[in-house]
Amino acid sequence: MATIRSRHGNPLWSKWSSNRGQGNASFLIITVCIVALVVMQIRYCAPAPPPAAVKPPEKAVSDAAKAVMDRLGKFLAVKLPSGVELNVPELGVERKLIAFIEDKSKPVDRETWFSFDRLEFETGSATLKPASAEQLKNIAEIMKAYPKVSLKIGGYTDNVGSADANLKLSQQRAENTMKELVKLGVDAKRLEAQGYGEKHPVADNATEEGRQKNRRIDLRVTRK
Secondary structure, three states: OOOOOOHHHHHHHHHHHHHHHHHHHHHHHHHHHHHHHHHHHHHHHHHOOOOOOOOOHHHHHHHHHHHHHHHHOEEEEOOOOOOOOEEEOOOOOOHHHHHHHHHOOOOOOOOOEEEEHHHEOOOOOOOOOOHHHHHHHHHHHHHHOOOOOOOEHHHHHHHOOHHHHHHHHHHHHHHHHHHHHHHOOHHHHHEEEOOOOOOOOOOOOOOOHHHHHHHHHEEEEEEO
């Protein structure tokens, strides 16, 4: 009769069980490694989040607008006969120029001048700063809306430096202002430019504030 031996007494069974336990452990280790690799791949290969949008310097812009409003009043919408709507300061040169053009009781003369109030040049130069673009565009739109109007552009300086140098600089600034208006679509035949140097001051050259006011570009309506 054959003898029945228990599994524990069978050498082959013991070896098989031992190998099976080692296989389970190896399988578990391999599984953990695969999962770790998948997690690392997802983590490091995922697209980076887009950079945060850079907000414009709102405070600087608002400060500049506030400075204009403090000096020239709040901005108001003005609709021209051409249909173009301008956003200009209450006391800005644009509103003064339009009022003069539309007032039939005010004839053209040689004494009525209007000063640009937001026109800026590089120091000691006839180069216009980018901040001047808005007001130049407004004046160009006004001239387009009133096609019969012609303007004379006058350039002025303070009395610092030689009179000859100041006269030359004022002429160049007046001419550059005129050129910019022509670039914006105004017929050059409707414009003329003249520099007056340190003549015709509107303030005291003894103070910095006065000298700043004397360094200016003016407009005079010569036909309307």
